[in-house]
Amino acid sequence: MKIKKVLFIVSLFCSFSVMTGCWDQRELNTLALVTASSFDLDANNNVIATVQIFTPQGTSSSGGSGGSGGSSGTGAQGSNLVISGKGSTISDAVNNIETRVSRHLFRGQNAVIVFGHDFAKKRLKEGLDYAARFYEIKERTLIYVAKDHGVDLLQYRPNIERNSADVMEYLTEKNANLGMSLKDVILMRLGPNKPVILPIIGVKQLRVKGNPEHMFLTLGSAIFANDRLVGTIDHHDTYGQRLIYNEFNQTVFPLHLKGHSGQVSLNIQSVKTATHSAIKDGKWIITVKVSGKGIVFENTTNQSLFKVKTEHKIEKEVNKRLRSIIKHSVKQTQHMNSDVMNFHGVFYREHPDEYNKVSHNWEDIYPRIDVKVNGHINVYDPGMIE
Numbered sequence: 001m002k003i004k005k006v007l008f009i010v011s012l013f014c015s016f017s018v019m020t021g022c023w024d025q026r027e028l029n030t031l032a033l034v035t036a037s038s039f040d041l042d043a044n045n046n047v048i049a050t051v052q053i054f055t056p057q058g059t060s061s062s063g064g065s066g067g068s069g070g071s072s073g074t075g076a077q078g079s080n081l082v083i084s085g086k087g088s089t090i091s092d093a094v095n096n097i098e099t100r101v102s103r104h105l106f107r108g109q110n111a112v113i114v115f116g117h118d119f120a121k122k123r124l125k126e127g128l129d130y131a132a133r134f135y136e137i138k139e140r141t142l143i144y145v146a147k148d149h150g151v152d153l154l155q156y157r158p159n160i161e162r163n164s165a166d167v168m169e170y171l172t173e174k175n176a177n178l179g180m181s182l183k184d185v186i187l188m189r190l191g192p193n194k195p196v197i198l199p200i201i202g203v204k205q206l207r208v209k210g211n212p213e214h215m216f217l218t219l220g221s222a223i224f225a226n227d228r229l230v231g232t233i234d235h236h237d238t239y240g241q242r243l244i245y246n247e248f249n250q251t252v253f254p255l256h257l258k259g260h261s262g263q264v265s266l267n268i269q270s271v272k273t274a275t276h277s278a279i280k281d282g283k284w285i286i287t288v289k290v291s292g293k294g295i296v297f298e299n300t301t302n303q304s305l306f307k308v309k310t311e312h313k314i315e316k317e318v319n320k321r322l323r324s325i326i327k328h329s330v331k332q333t334q335h336m337n338s339d340v341m342n343f344h345g346v347f348y349r350e351h352p353d354e355y356n357k358v359s360h361n362w363e364d365i366y367p368r369i370d371v372k373v374n375g376h377i378n379v380y381d382p383g384m385i386e
Contacts, residue, residue: 032103035080036165038150039090039127040116047119049093050084050151051105052165080163082154090130107136112168113143113182114150114201124196125227128189131182139183144168145222147202156203156216167216168201177242177249178221188340189227192362195333196224197241197340200232225338233332240329243322244288244341246273252297255317257310262300264314268377269293277346279354284365286343288373290322293380311379319375326373334367343369 036052056079085096098105115127131137146153156164172179178199180188188196200219220234221241233241242248248271254263271292278285294314296305303310333340344362347355358365 030103031106032081032101034105034107034110035163036112036114036154036168037107037110038114038116038146038154039093039119039123040149040151041118041122042086045122046086046088047090047093047123048084048086048116048151049090049097050082050154051094051097052154052163053081053083053101053105054109054163055079055081080157082151084151090126107134108138110137110141111165113137113141114146114153114168115144115198116146116150117148119150120145120198120222120224121229124224124229128182128185132186137182139181139186141182142169142172143180143182143185143198144201145198147200147219152203153201153216164216171201171216171218172199177247177251178218178238188342191339191342191344192359192366193225193338194227195338195340196227197238197338198222198224199238223333223336223338223340225336230336230338231332233329236325237329237332240326241333241340243271243273243290243326244275244330246275248273253318253321255314255321257301257303257313257317260301260303262302263298264296264301264305265298266294266314266318266379267297268318269295269380271377275346277343277350279347279351284347284369286346286369286371288326288371289376290319290326290373291376292378294318294377295380305379314379315377318377322375322377323373327371330369330371334369337363337367339366 032053032055034051035054038050040048040050042048083097083101085093085098085100087093087096094105113127113131115124119127128143131141131143144150144153153164153168156167158164158167161167161170178197180198185196185198188194198221200222202217202219204215204217218235220232221238222229223231223233239248239251248268250267250269250271252265252267254265256263269292271290273291274289276287276289278287296314299305303313305311305314330341339362343366344355344359348359
C-alpha cells in the first residue's frame with residue numbers, strides 16, 4: 001500500500017509539472033498585427049525599417065519620434081498604422097519601433113516584405129537572413145523590390161482592399177506571373193553564384209477625369225547574383241523565366257497575322273513546360289518544350305477563325321512569339337550571368353557527373369549555353385462569332 005501511495009504522489013507531481021497552462025500566452029488585445037514590412041537605407045546607410053499595423057475600426061494609434069515616424073490611414077475594413085524606426089541593423093531598427101509601440105509586434109500575419117531599391121542593391125543578404133531567422137515570419141511571405149522606397153508602398157491606401165499588403169498579395173496573379181515567396185528565394189540562392197529574381201513594384205499616379213489616382217504596378221523583375229543587383233528585365237523577359245520554370249499562369253498576347261490588318265488577341269492558358277539538357281562535342285544545350293492552349297478573346301482582322309488555315313496562322317504566330325520571348329529572356333540573364341532559369345538544376349539532374357566537374361566554374365558555362373525552344377500552343381476555342 002505504501003508503494004502505491006508513493007507512486008500515486010510521484011505521478012501526481014509529474015502531472016502538475018506538465019500542466020503549465022498558458023503561461024507564455026499573449027492576449028489578442030496585447031498584439032499589434034503586422035501585415036507588411038519594408039527595409040530601406042538612408043543617406044548614411046542606416047537601415048530604416050517600416051511596419052504596417054492593422055488596427056480594427058474604432059481604435060487609433062499614433063507614431064513616434066526620435067529618428068522615426070508614423071502615419072495612419074483608413075482602409076475598407078479598418079485602419080492601418082505605418083510606423084518606421086532607424087538603426088545600424090535591421091534588428092536595431094525594428095527594436096526602435098518595438099520600444100515605442102504599446103503592443104507587442106506580431107509578425108505571424110506579415111504577408112509581404114518589401115526591400116527598397118538601395119537596400120536590395122547593397123544589403124539583400126542581410127534582409128533575407130533576418131526574414132529567414134525570425135520565427136514568426138512565414139516561408140510563404142512574398143518578397144518584393146520597390147522601384148524607389150519600400151515605405152512608399154506600405155503607405156499606399158487602396159480603395160477596395162483594407163491595406164496595401166492585400167493588394168500586393170493579389171498583384172502577382174495580375175501582371176507578370178512572378179510571385180516569389182521567402183521559401184522560393186532561399187531555395188534559389190542555393191544555386192551557383194546565388195541567383196535570385198524578384199518582382200519590382202511601384203506606385204504610379206494616373207489622372208482619371210482630372211482627378212489624380214494612384215495604383216500599384218509591377219515594373220519587371222530584379223536580377224541578383226551573389227546577393228548583388230546585377231540588372232533588371234521587363235515583363236516579357238519575366239514571362240520567359242516563368243515559362244522555363246514551368247510556373248507560367250496566363251496572359252493575353254495581341255498577335256499580328258502576316259499579310260492581314262488588325263490583330264487577334266489570344267489568351268494563353270494551361271501552359272506546361274518540359275526542359276531537357278544535352279552535352280554534345282563540349283557544347284552545353286538546353287531544349288525547352290512549351291505546350292498549352294489558346295482562347296481567342298478578340299479578333300479585329302477580316303479572317304474567319306473557323307477556318308483551319310487561319311487557326312494554323314495564329315498558332316504559328318504565337319509559337320514564334322513564345323520562342324522569341326524565351327530566347328531573349330535567357331540571353332538577358334546570360335549577359336548578367338545569373339542562372340535564374342535553373343539550368344544548373346537541369347544539368348545536375350540529367351548529367352550529374354559532367355555537371356559536378358564544372359559546378360565550381362558555372363559562371364563560365366552559363367553564358368555559353370545554347371537554348372532551343374519548341375512551341376506547341378494550339379487554338380482551343382476560336383469563339384462563337386465568325
